[in-house]
Amino acid sequence: xxxxTVLMAALACAxxxxxxxxxxxxxxxxxxxxxxxMRESYEARIQxxxxxxxxxxxxxxxxxxxxTTKETQAKPSIGNVALPVPKNAFNPSIAxxxxxxxxxxxxxxxxxxxxxxxxxxxxxxxGKRGLNLGESELTLSANIDPRFSGKLTFSLTPDNSVSVEExxxxxxxxxxxLGLKAGRFLSxxxxxxxxxxxxxxxxxxxxxxxxxxxGQYKPDGVQIRWLAPTDRFFQVGMEVGNGxxxxxxxxxxxxxxxxSLFAHVGDDLGxxxxxxxxxxxxxxxxxxxxxxxxxxxGTEVINGLSGSSNLWVVDGxxxxxxxxxxxxxxxxxxxxxxxxxxxxxxQYDTQVGDYRSVQSGWYLQGVYQFEPNWRFGLRYDRLQSGxxxxxxxxxxxxxxxxxxxxxxxxxxxSSVMLDYSPSEFSRFRLQFAREKSRPDAIDNQLFLQYxxxxxxxxxxxx
Amino acid sequence: xxxxxxxxxxGLIGLLSLPAQAAVNILACEPEWAALASEIGGDKVVIxxxxxxxxxxxxxxxRPSLVARxxxxxxxxxxxxxxxxxxxxxxxxxxxxxKIAPGQRGNFEAxxxxxxxxxPTSVNRSEGDVHASGNPHIQQDPHNIAAVADALFKRLxxxxxxxxxxxxxxxxxxxxxWAVAIKKWEQMAAPLKGIAVVEHHQNMEYLxxxxxxxxxxxxxxxxxxxxxxxxxxxxLAQLKQQPAKLIIRAAYxxxxxxxxxxxxxxxxxxxxxxxxxGNPNSRTLFNxxxxxxxxxxxxxx
Numbered sequence: 001x002x003x004x005t006v007l008m009a010a011l012a013c014a015x016x017x018x019x020x021x022x023x024x025x026x027x028x029x030x031x032x033x034x035x036x037x038m039r040e041s042y043e044a045r046i047q048x049x050x051x052x053x054x055x056x057x058x059x060x061x062x063x064x065x066x067x068t069t070k071e072t073q074a075k076p077s078i079g080n081v082a083l084p085v086p087k088n089a090f091n092p093s094i095a096x097x098x099x100x101x102x103x104x105x106x107x108x109x110x111x112x113x114x115x116x117x118x119x120x121x122x123x124x125x126x127g128k129r130g131l132n133l134g135e136s137e138l139t140l141s142a143n144i145d146p147r148f149s150g151k152l153t154f155s156l157t158p159d160n161s162v163s164v165e166e167x168x169x170x171x172x173x174x175x176x177x178l179g180l181k182a183g184r185f186l187s188x189x190x191x192x193x194x195x196x197x198x199x200x201x202x203x204x205x206x207x208x209x210x211x212x213x214x215g216q217y218k219p220d221g222v223q224i225r226w227l228a229p230t231d232r233f234f235q236v237g238m239e240v241g242n243g244x245x246x247x248x249x250x251x252x253x254x255x256x257x258x259x260s261l262f263a264h265v266g267d268d269l270g271x272x273x274x275x276x277x278x279x280x281x282x283x284x285x286x287x288x289x290x291x292x293x294x295x296x297x298g299t300e301v302i303n304g305l306s307g308s309s310n311l312w313v314v315d316g317x318x319x320x321x322x323x324x325x326x327x328x329x330x331x332x333x334x335x336x337x338x339x340x341x342x343x344x345x346x347q348y349d350t351q352v353g354d355y356r357s358v359q360s361g362w363y364l365q366g367v368y369q370f371e372p373n374w375r376f377g378l379r380y381d382r383l384q385s386g387x388x389x390x391x392x393x394x395x396x397x398x399x400x401x402x403x404x405x406x407x408x409x410x411x412x413x414s415s416v417m418l419d420y421s422p423s424e425f426s427r428f429r430l431q432f433a434r435e436k437s438r439p440d441a442i443d444n445q446l447f448l449q450y451x452x453x454x455x456x457x458x459x460x461x462x
Numbered sequence: 463x464x465x466x467x468x469x470x471x472x473g474l475i476g477l478l479s480l481p482a483q484a485a486v487n488i489l490a491c492e493p494e495w496a497a498l499a500s501e502i503g504g505d506k507v508v509i510x511x512x513x514x515x516x517x518x519x520x521x522x523x524x525r526p527s528l529v530a531r532x533x534x535x536x537x538x539x540x541x542x543x544x545x546x547x548x549x550x551x552x553x554x555x556x557x558x559x560x561k562i563a564p565g566q567r568g569n570f571e572a573x574x575x576x577x578x579x580x581x582p583t584s585v586n587r588s589e590g591d592v593h594a595s596g597n598p599h600i601q602q603d604p605h606n607i608a609a610v611a612d613a614l615f616k617r618l619x620x621x622x623x624x625x626x627x628x629x630x631x632x633x634x635x636x637x638x639x640w641a642v643a644i645k646k647w648e649q650m651a652a653p654l655k656g657i658a659v660v661e662h663h664q665n666m667e668y669l670x671x672x673x674x675x676x677x678x679x680x681x682x683x684x685x686x687x688x689x690x691x692x693x694x695x696x697x698l699a700q701l702k703q704q705p706a707k708l709i710i711r712a713a714y715x716x717x718x719x720x721x722x723x724x725x726x727x728x729x730x731x732x733x734x735x736x737x738x739x740g741n742p743n744s745r746t747l748f749n750x751x752x753x754x755x756x757x758x759x760x761x762x763x
Contacts, residue, residue: 171558174560175560177558231531232526233526266527268525271514275526319523324513326521327521372716423686424686458551458552459547460524460548460552462526
């Protein structure tokens with residue numbers, strides 16, 4: 001056998017390649033012919049099968065469709081690039097906000113005060129003159145497990161300090177419209193309070209927020225809220241907190257020191273407009289919440305307030321866009337009214353007397369987008385300090401002039417702004433404000449601001 | 463007292479469980495899915511759409527009315543592919559309805575069931591509003607509608623098994639009528655093959671792909687970035703050299719850029735319904751495609 005093969009091979013070599021090629025050519029054309037026949041017959045068969053399948057398709061579509069979402073995720077549709085799952089797929093998403101302002105103020109900002117109101121902290125006022133880095137915000141957020149999601153927002157201030165703006169977890173799987181949140185969070189009282197500063201329509205917070213909350217109210221606590229199963233949006237909620245932030249103070253006590261309740265209702269008005277309105281109540285307690293004042297002879301004194309503070313907020317927002325399409329033009333009108341009653345004692349040096357005040361304030365603002373990317377806004381702020389009842393003054397021990405910061409005044413401010421947003425992630429704003437927060441001066445303020453959002457930007461609430 | 467409490471409790475349970483007995487409550491993110499759900503669900507479902515054809519599906523406010531509707535929904539039918547990422551997450555969070563949370567049966571994303579176009583190999587915001595999972599405007603190819611219908615009918619039967627036979631029947635009926643209609647539209651649209659078009663936003667890709675049109679330019683230089691004067695001037699110069707047949711845009715888009723270009727190039731600017739309800743002739747899915755093809759045919763003559 002072997003011999004034969006060797007012989008054949010030798011012969012083939014001897015007679016040259018040409019004969020072999022000729023033989024091969026014959027074979028090849030035969031094979032080709034057979035293949036063609038086979039292909040034709042298969043094609044015909046496939047055609048028949050395809051036709052049958054087509055006829056069956058409407059009747060049994062279930063067999064063609066992928067079973068569940070999970071399967072679909074595992075096998076992306078045909079024709080798509082299957083992205084490899086990266087190692088950091090479970091990392092929290094990161095969002096970064098960069099902000100900065102240029103401020104031109106006609107009055108010295110170190111002399112800033114809201115006359116008639118007990119100072120509410122360092123975050124009030126127009127800020128520094130000149131070029132300023134704003135607060136940079138870094139947010140990390142992710143789902144924790146099937147039941148919870150979590151979020152942490154750092155605030156990096158221009159003086160190189162870091163603070164925790166928000167750090168809270170939230171339920172994602174409670175049924176019947178219930179939601180629970182715990183940690184440090186922006187309280188849902190009012191309208192603007194629950195919105196991050198970078199989404200505001202003006203550079204600064206309304207005067208009401210500055211006077212009554214010292215910026216924004218962020219309790220360390222627990223929030224529970226319930227959304228009613230109604231056609232119209234109706235939500236109620238409650239928060240309990242440690243009550244450390246203004247208007248409360250650290251009381252070194254067990255239990256809750258701050259309680260808030262809120263209810264919101266909202267709906268559409270046809271296709272073009274929608275609204276939401278609400279009422280909120282916040283009760284806080286303070287023990288020896290100190291502030292500095294200047295007495296009748298011009299000496300600086302430290303006063304302390306103890307007692308309870310009850311605040312009511314009524315808020316409303318109305319948004320309009322032609323056919324509900326806000327891309328080209330849209331308008332929003334927003335306003336809030338605050339009213340606070342404080343009751344307790346006021347300490348002046350070593351003397352203590354009763355204290356009671358009723359103070360209120362409101363703002364109204366309208367923002368109109370007249371062109372894609374361009375918006376124009378107006379805002380008016382007004383506060384009413386009232387005249388507090390001070391026991392030490394009533395008894396004649398001291399005079400009203402000894403509490404110069406609490407002397408009655410009606411601070412006002414008018415602001416106008418123009419902003420340009422090249423995209424939904426970047427915004428430049430020009431704002432001019434005329435502020436009369438104290439009787440002795442009018443502050444003309446000019447601001448230029450930028451706000452940039454990087455990374456996984458969260459959707460905005462209504 | 464105890465008796466009263468029991469009665470109250472029973473009453474509450476009754477109230478809470480009542481909606482479960484009634485029709486399946488569907489919230490569609492876009493009108494095409496509301497129309498499709500209605501074709502399949504018939505009178506066993508109650509459907510509302512979160513958006514209309516005159517609204518830009520990328521930019522919707524998570525309005526209180528939508529939160530209230532999401533709260534009561536048994537099934538959410540959306541495009542997915544990040545089309546609704548600017549408003550749906552907040553809607554889901556605020557509605558506190560675990561039935562429609564991502565990954566649940568009640569959360570249906572149509573984009574998972576079609577062959578996607580324009581899937582980017584890398585994503586960077588300097589490229590504008592890019593969608594990492596591909597172009598999300600899938601509804602202008604009727605083959606996609608058919609694929610989504612297949613999946614949606616299954617999902618509906620899954621959520622409401624007692625009416626599975628009903629949904630199957632309606633789906634069969636729809637699918638056979640749809641297959642016939644596709645054939646008809648494709649025959650009608652044969653003359654459109656290869657014609658050059660300019661679009662406003664990259665939201666016409668599936669239509670272009672389906673009918674074999676040729677996309678020669680986009681009014682937006684980058685997705686989601688408003689058409690700029692500089693880019694339009696460039697486009698004008700390009701069209702002077704190599705003219706296109708049509709400048710197309712969706713009913714919700716700002717007409718100014720396409721009219722500007724149309725005036726200077728004498729290329730007709732055409733508004734397409736884009737989805738169900740985009741014009742008075744596009745009240746149903748069938749009418750919407752019919753109208754789209756007819757408008758293209760009329761305008762390119």
